[in-house]
Ligand SMILES: Cc1cc2nc3c(=O)[nH]c(=O)nc-3n(C[C@H](O)[C@H](O)[C@H](O)COP(=O)(O)OP(=O)(O)OC[C@H]3O[C@@H](n4cnc5c(N)ncnc54)[C@H](O)[C@@H]3O)c2cc1C
């Protein structure tokens with residue numbers, strides 16, 4: 001029997017990258033907020049520069065909840081299951097995965113909000129793949145711009161603007177939509193190698209620019225600048241130069257006195273009043289005890305797979321197929337960013353990738369989105385070329401031998417010894433679309449440590465993604481070869497297993513028949529339930545999702561504070 005707790009205004013389930021952002025505007029507006037977080041507080045002492053611990057053993061995830069619920073995957077409903085990942089990529093802790101992410105903090109480009117209408121207008125509606133379920137967003141970039149701006153300045157993002165209020169600056173991304181002002185900090189510095197790539201791109205007539213990152217390039221908000229120490233991928237920052245929500249928005253929300261953080265607490269159910277159909281609170285498990293936390297409004301912010309899983313697990317008489325799922329849309333329109341179809345290059349010289357971080361690099365957007373003419377092509381969308389600095393010993397030794405040496409023995413050892421610092425991998429983020437047969441549901445057999453079914457992914461890349469992949473590989477290979485590479489290796493198209501960039505499943509849109517939440521992030525079926533994260537996004541663009549998900553979270557929170565009575569009391 002769950003222990004009943006005192007009612008609060010808002011419960012946020014998960015205080016990660018997006019829940020940690022939403023807490024700030026809510027508490028600043030005077031609302032009492034309880035953040036129910038599966039992980040614990042971590043400190044810089046937890047962030048050892050240790051590749052084995054961070055990248056292979058899944059780092060101290062403070063509660064190993066995520067690892068017990070790694071989603072299962074099959075490419076389609078008739079296919080066998082893929083091998084299950086040994087560890088979950090995401091983090092359980094206050095700050096969530098923003099503690100150990102790479103911190104690239106991209107805005108989407110204008111086209112990403114209007115894929116259907118822009119494509120139809122420019123090339124004809126037949127260019128949208130037949131089984132794609134893609135829709136235009138309910139608003140354009142201009143609506144989200146003020147929220148991008150707020151988040152960039154609250155977290156601290158370094159970068160070089162490419163378009164300030166319509167004035168294009170060639171030092172930045174000339175394809176970005178207009179922004180109000182410069183980034184709060186200049187970009188992270190480049191390396192000799194990323195400068196070589198930038199110079200080469202310019203020679204090709206392309207437009208290279210430094211990527212934006214939620215990492216201090218100089219002191220910001222009493223936190224120091226980055227020391228480029230090289231253990232940033234799946235490593236937390238020992239000096240707080242990486243602007244996770246654990247060191248930025250969450251402490252500011254706690255300082256208002258209105259955010260209570262309940263740690264090591266796993267939400268298992270969102271509770272509904274059987275008469276009114278309204279949400280009354282959540283059930284969570286802490287230690288061996290169960291609690292009921294009543295709230296006027298519940299915001300789910302537990303990452304795409306868990307957002308969908310919690311909805312599907314929360315069955316009631318009013319919602320027999322899972323919460324907010326009477327329209328059968330929970331789990332639909334799922335997709336994960338296409339970062340397969342990689343290109344690896346071998347250079348005849350050392351490139352000094354031992355120091356630095358993966359958010360420190362050079363980008364080219366000439367082949368992203370609809371920044372180029374697709375008239376003679378047979379796909380829509382494109383990719384972002386990104387060359388960055390990141391290398392640690394085990395990863396370095398896992399290098400491909402480019403067909404120039406065997407994969408074992410003394411010839412392999414001497415090849416790796418000579419070339420461990422002479423190769424570079426580009427994963428190229430590419431447009432991915434949602435399709436009618438790509439979806440999330442509950443696995444019928446695999447359970448987590450509480451005995452609850454884990455999320456199951458049924459999804460694969462389709463023709464459009466594979467064609468974008470092959471096109472982008474050509475561009476990337478050309479860039480590397482022009483920069484002096486002596487060999488390139490192109491990776492396979494891959495499949496859509498558990499991803500760090502997982503979109504959809506609770507898509508946002510005005511049409512209640514094809515979407516779970518409305519344009520403000522609130523459920524079409526249960527009006528005092530909000531959903532935060534990339535699970536509400538309907539397109540991926542060619543850039544990482546987190547800044548967009550955070551801007552959306554701020555916007556949802558802002559809407560809630562301005563419409564509190566209507567949403568909280570129905
Ligand atoms: C190695 C790595 C590198 C990445 N690099 C980038 C990058 O450079 N740029 C970028 O944009 N994105 C990047 N990402 C993706 C980025 O981390 C995610 O987009 C972002 O963290 C998602 O935010 P979220 O709040 O939805 O999820 P999270 O940040 O994972 O937060 C979810 C929170 O919910 C909690 N939670 C989960 N289930 C429950 C439950 N049942 N009850 C209570 N609490 C719960 C979790 O403990 C967690 O704290 C990267 C990810 C990884 C793993």
Ligand code: SF4
Nearest residue numbers: 226227229232237357
């Ligand atoms: S590389 Fe910079 S931001 Fe990343 S962990 Fe090291 S000091 Fe922190």
